[in-house]
Amino acid sequence: MAMNIIISNSSPEPIYQQIVTQLKQLILEGDLKEAEGLPSIRTLAKELQISVITTKRAYEELERDGYIETVAGKGSFVAAQNKELLREKRLRVVEEKVADAIAASKTAGLNQQDLLEMFKLLYEEI
Amino acid sequence: MNKESLKLRKTESLKDVDYILSVDDLSKRYKNFSLNKVSFQLPRGYIMGFIGPNGSGKSTTIKLIMNLLNRDSGEIKVFGLDNLRDELLIKDRIAFVYDENHYYDELTIRDMAKFVSSFYKHWETPVFKKYLRDFDLDSKQRIKELSKGMKMKLSLAIALSHQAELLIMDEPTAGLDPLVRAELVDILSSLIQDERKSVFFSTHITSDLDKIADYVTFIHNGKIVVSAPKDDLLDQYGIVKGANTLLNEETKTLFVGIKPNQFGFQGLVRDHEKARRLFKEQAIIEKPSLEDIMLYTVKGEQL
Numbered sequence: 001m002a003m004n005i006i007i008s009n010s011s012p013e014p015i016y017q018q019i020v021t022q023l024k025q026l027i028l029e030g031d032l033k034e035a036e037g038l039p040s041i042r043t044l045a046k047e048l049q050i051s052v053i054t055t056k057r058a059y060e061e062l063e064r065d066g067y068i069e070t071v072a073g074k075g076s077f078v079a080a081q082n083k084e085l086l087r088e089k090r091l092r093v094v095e096e097k098v099a100d101a102i103a104a105s106k107t108a109g110l111n112q113q114d115l116l117e118m119f120k121l122l123y124e125e126i
Numbered sequence: 127m128n129k130e131s132l133k134l135r136k137t138e139s140l141k142d143v144d145y146i147l148s149v150d151d152l153s154k155r156y157k158n159f160s161l162n163k164v165s166f167q168l169p170r171g172y173i174m175g176f177i178g179p180n181g182s183g184k185s186t187t188i189k190l191i192m193n194l195l196n197r198d199s200g201e202i203k204v205f206g207l208d209n210l211r212d213e214l215l216i217k218d219r220i221a222f223v224y225d226e227n228h229y230y231d232e233l234t235i236r237d238m239a240k241f242v243s244s245f246y247k248h249w250e251t252p253v254f255k256k257y258l259r260d261f262d263l264d265s266k267q268r269i270k271e272l273s274k275g276m277k278m279k280l281s282l283a284i285a286l287s288h289q290a291e292l293l294i295m296d297e298p299t300a301g302l303d304p305l306v307r308a309e310l311v312d313i314l315s316s317l318i319q320d321e322r323k324s325v326f327f328s329t330h331i332t333s334d335l336d337k338i339a340d341y342v343t344f345i346h347n348g349k350i351v352v353s354a355p356k357d358d359l360l361d362q363y364g365i366v367k368g369a370n371t372l373l374n375e376e377t378k379t380l381f382v383g384i385k386p387n388q389f390g391f392q393g394l395v396r397d398h399e400k401a402r403r404l405f406k407e408q409a410i411i412e413k414p415s416l417e418d419i420m421l422y423t424v425k426g427e428q429l
Contacts, residue, residue, distance in 0.1 A: 046315040053340040053355050
């Protein structure tokens with residue numbers, strides 16, 4: 001199972017959020033497949049040397065968003081992904097990031113035209 | 127044990143089924159210091175760090191839990207049982223590690239273990255031997271030949287070999303090097319894997335142990351400042367840095383403590399979102415460490 005979770009202690013993002021983001025990424029990119037088992041919250045906490053409450057909170061959020069399912073006594077699994085839902089989720093990820101970029105450019109005093117130009121330029125490069 | 131007390135105990139254990147340790151309104155008065163209505167709860171399967179400066183009441187609280195001191199008032203329940211009435215029952219299931227050498231220097235590890243094992247109903251020699259191997263301890267070594275780190279590991283090996291469900295440690299990292307502290311982190315997170323055991327440890331330095339702590343109880347001047355999941359504390363509090371001109375009568379009320387200098391100020395706020403709304407881009411707001419929370423709270427009170 002190709003499952004890497006890298007926690008940064010200096011990031012302003014709460015640790016549980018870092019786990020949520022990275023696991024979502026792994027699921028959306030297909031590195032974690034449908035019905036694949038996830039480590040238990042306690043194993044994950046032990047391996048990452050963080051609190052059990054942190055990993056528990058991350059799993060609860062993933063469950064609420066429909067990414068994983070938890071079966072009592074059996075553990076957590078990647079939930080079945082409906083294709084349309086998947087596409088919607090990916091769109092939402094893009095939307096969030098664009099919204100972040102817009103907020104940042106407003107703070108920096110860039111107008112819509114400036115941002116669109118930067119966008120075109122970067123789109124070619126990446 | 128009469129029938130009535132048995133019945134009482136059953137309902138109690140039902141009510142407190144989630145809490146392995148529950149301290150309620152605990153008070154103890156001394157001439158120069160008093161422990162004032164200390165309350166907190168530790169759920170089963172989790173790790174709690176008990177933090178506070180020297181002389182804040184950590185050891186007094188732990189001694190009261192272990193019934194090594196007499197309390198003035200309040201209540202302590204361990205495994206849902208009263209810590210005075212059911213002391214022996216409780217102590218058989220508690221592992222207590224504290225920062226003093228309480229073994230006989232001249233004995234070897236093996237002889238010491240033989241002696242100690244007689245105190246416990248559920249002593250398991252194979253488990254003890256496994257821990258000695260895991261911890262790289264040689265049973266033929268004499269206690270006096272052990273380093274501080276090795277003594278702590280011996281205490282832990284003994285503590286973990288009688289099926290204890292609650293591990294209580296008073297200042298376990300004092301004087302230990304970073305390597306041994308890292309080992310301790312591993313040992314403790316392995317210990318709670320079965321969801322049955324809990325760990326309660328005190329420390330006056332916020333240390334590497336804190337990163338695996340699920341709950342933090344912060345005591346200062348004999349009073350609990352806060353007892354909460356660690357993540358909640360770290361998510362709510364914030365360190366604010368900015369120009370001194372940002373500080374006025376109104377904004378100052380947000381702070382737990384402020385440290386101004388010639389070129390600006392640094393302070394701790396209890397609600398970082400509120401601070402962000404108020405200061406917007408004018409101030410830098412960072413995640414605090416437990417040490418920040420401890421320092422500013424203690425300093426803030428002195429101002």
